[in-house]
Amino acid sequence: MARITAGLATSHVPAIGAALDLGKTQDDYWKPVFAGYDWAKAWVKDEKPDVVILVYNDHASAFSLELIPTFAIGCAESFSPADEGFGPRPVPVVEGHPDLAWHIAQSTILDEFDMTIVNKMDVDHGLTVPLSLVFGQVDKWPVKVIPIAVNVVQYPPPTGNRCWKLGEAIARAVESFPEDLNVQIWGTGGMSHQLQGPRAGLINREFDTAFLDKLTADPEALRAMKHIEYLRESGSEGIELVMWLIMAGALGRGAQELHRFYHVPASNTAVGHIVLRPSQT
Amino acid sequence: MSEPEDLLDIPGTTVFTAAQSRRGFHLNQFCMSLMKAESREAFKADERAYLDRWPMTDEQKQAVLDRDYNRMLGLGGNIYFLAKIFATDGKSFQYAASLMTGMSQEDYVAMMIAGGRSPDGLRSIREGN
Numbered sequence: 001m002a003r004i005t006a007g008l009a010t011s012h013v014p015a016i017g018a019a020l021d022l023g024k025t026q027d028d029y030w031k032p033v034f035a036g037y038d039w040a041k042a043w044v045k046d047e048k049p050d051v052v053i054l055v056y057n058d059h060a061s062a063f064s065l066e067l068i069p070t071f072a073i074g075c076a077e078s079f080s081p082a083d084e085g086f087g088p089r090p091v092p093v094v095e096g097h098p099d100l101a102w103h104i105a106q107s108t109i110l111d112e113f114d115m116t117i118v119n120k121m122d123v124d125h126g127l128t129v130p131l132s133l134v135f136g137q138v139d140k141w142p143v144k145v146i147p148i149a150v151n152v153v154q155y156p157p158p159t160g161n162r163c164w165k166l167g168e169a170i171a172r173a174v175e176s177f178p179e180d181l182n183v184q185i186w187g188t189g190g191m192s193h194q195l196q197g198p199r200a201g202l203i204n205r206e207f208d209t210a211f212l213d214k215l216t217a218d219p220e221a222l223r224a225m226k227h228i229e230y231l232r233e234s235g236s237e238g239i240e241l242v243m244w245l246i247m248a249g250a251l252g253r254g255a256q257e258l259h260r261f262y263h264v265p266a267s268n269t270a271v272g273h274i275v276l277r278p279s280q281t
Numbered sequence: 282m283s284e285p286e287d288l289l290d291i292p293g294t295t296v297f298t299a300a301q302s303r304r305g306f307h308l309n310q311f312c313m314s315l316m317k318a319e320s321r322e323a324f325k326a327d328e329r330a331y332l333d334r335w336p337m338t339d340e341q342k343q344a345v346l347d348r349d350y351n352r353m354l355g356l357g358g359n360i361y362f363l364a365k366i367f368a369t370d371g372k373s374f375q376y377a378a379s380l381m382t383g384m385s386q387e388d389y390v391a392m393m394i395a396g397g398r399s400p401d402g403l404r405s406i407r408e409g410n
Contacts (some may be wrong), residue, residue, distance in 0.1 A: 015374065062362040064313045065306055083316060085368030153361055155288070155298045192397075196360040197351060199293030200378040201395025222358060228287045232404040236294050237360075265393040268378050 002100065002174045002181035002258050004048060004169060007247040007255065007276040008040065009187040009215075010133055012056060014125040015267035016250030017089055021134050033271055034076050036261035037133045040275060043259070044134055049184040053104075053170060054127055054245045055148045056188045059084070061124035068154050069116035073108075074123075076102040082122035091128050097144035100177055104146065107173035111161075123147055130188045133273075152189065152240050160245045161223040167249020174250075187247030189240025191262075191272035192233070203270045208212040211241060212274055215248050216257050222248070237269075247276075259268035259270060292403045295354040305357020308345075311335040312362035321369045350381050 019030045061082040063069065076096050081088040105117050127147055135142060147169075151157055158166075167185070174183050191208040194200050211234075214222050222245060230239040248255065261273040288296040292339055302309075311332065314320045324331040332342040343354040345366065367377045374385065379389030382398075392398060404410050 049355045060309075060313060060359070060365070064362075065302060065309050065359075085316065085321075085365055086400075153297065153359060154302055155296050190386070194294065194356055194398075195374060195378055196381060198297055198382050199291070199398065199403055200382050201392055201398040202394075202400055202403065205396065207400075228285070231294070231296060232291055233400060235400075236291075236296060264396055265351045267373075267375050268393065270397065 002177040002179055004171055004174050004183050004250055004278060005112075005187055006184045006258075007051070007187070007251045007278070008134070008184060008245045008274070010130050010273040011190055011266065011269055011271045012126045012129040012188040013083070013266045013269045013271065014129065016226045016271075017129040017132060020137065021090055029172045032263055033266050034133075036263055036271065036273060039259050039261070040134050040273070043275065047184070048182065049143050050181045051100060051144045051146060051183045053146045053183060053185040053250075054130065054150060054188065055150060055186060056126035056130070056230065056245045057152045057243065058149050059124055059126060062121045063149070065154070066094075068151050070151050070158050071113065072116040072118045073101055073105050074118050074121050074149070075105060075150070076119050076121065079121055079127075079145070079147060080198065081128055082124040084124055089125065089128055091132060092138065092140050093146070094127065094131070094141060094145045095122055097146055099159060099179070100174070100181065100183075101146045102178050105171040106169060107176060108166065108169045111169045113169050115137050118149070118198060119183050121147070121149075126188060130186060149248065150243050150246070152242065156227060157239055157242055159227070160242045162260055163242045163245040164219070164223045164249035165249050167246040168252065171250040171252065175234070185247045185250045187244035189243050190234070190238055191240045191241065191270040192235050193269035194235030195268055199235070203240075203264050203267060204233050204235070205262075205270065207233045207263065208270055208272055212260055212262065212272060215244070215274060215276065216255050219253065220249055251276055251278040267275040291404050292406050297359045303357070303358070305341075305359065307335050307337045307352065308341045308356060308358050309362040311337060311345075312358070312365040315365040315369050324369060334393045349406075350377055354381075
């Protein structure tokens with residue numbers, strides 16, 4: 001049986017990818033950011049996940065305003081790094097896991113989540129920066145990846161509660177997959193940041209810290225948090241944090257915190273990172 | 282089409298609502314076209330002529346020519362789409378953000394290193410908090 005053994009969340013700032021790709025990881029500005037992932041890098045080598053279900057958002061790369069799926073699941077054999085205007089990131093092609101992806105798509109749809117099935121899709125920094133942070137610079141990613149793209153660009157994104165419930169449905173799907181697979185689920189984006197308008201540069205350490213605390217201490221409060229609160233408190237792009245609740249929902253109540261890291265700034269953004277273990281493992 | 286009033290109540294922030302999305306559709310479509318190298322070349326060769334290929338308003342076209350990002354946001358641009366314009370100009374997100382805040386890039390970067398912009402006083406126009 002496949003099983004979800006851990007959850008991980010991290011910001012997916014594009015400048016982090018650029019710093020890595022341009023060899024700036026030891027610069028004074030970037031060194032503390034990358035050091036914050038040393039723990040996860042060592043941990044993941046021991047954990048050896050077979051598959052990562054990676055929840056992220058596309059940033060006008062694969063999806064424009066022509067098509068805006070709220071939840072899309074990548075079922076392809078592979079996903080190429082997107083050209084985001086500077087040429088694609090020099091990272092390996094992302095290998096999918098079509099068997100499990102299709103199983104999750106079928107299972108969640110029959111579980112009343114109307115997923116969009118995607119068979120061809122390029123993946124942008126939202127997906128590749130978290131892989132780089134955790135696996136470093138490699139010739140081949142050591143895991144298969146199932147991308148789950150969430151709309152957080154066009155208002156309204158799905159609610160936090162809907163995200164949590166989708167996470168629960170994904171966990172049910174994984175548990176009913178017959179192959180013995182070690183599966184992790186990652187939530188990405190956030191933490192507080194605003195990239196637009198005169199309020200750009202907003203950072204709310206207090207909000208971010210409370211959010212990290214509540215992932216284990218009071219997830220019910222996060223499920224109930226309204227979009228307007230994210231927008232006011234964590235910036236217009238901080239609303240990406242609803243994606244972390246898909247990860248949290250898949251782990252369920254009683255998850256334990258194994259590790260956390262928080263740092264300001266990476267470019268315009270507060271970097272947050274947490275690793276969780278579901279209670280039943 | 283009604284939109285939650287709260288979304289208009291956040292200082293210095295344009296939420297990408299349905300109304301904004303409809304207003305900015307062609308502006309954002311133009312931005313998406315800059316994902317292709319040949320389109321970027323065509324745009325750089327003659328910006329006005331390239332913009333005239335798109336059914337955008339004159340106001341939107343002028344805002345693009347002026348690189349007035351706050352104006353583009355007001356006219357329905359979404360920041361992830363507008364990013365294609367400053368990427369074409371070889372500029373970073375941090376440059377664009379500093380421009381929108383009216384700060385020099387140096388001051389903006391220093392603010393971020395010092396912990397970023399506090400939300401205090403910037404949560405609600407109505408409440409002034």
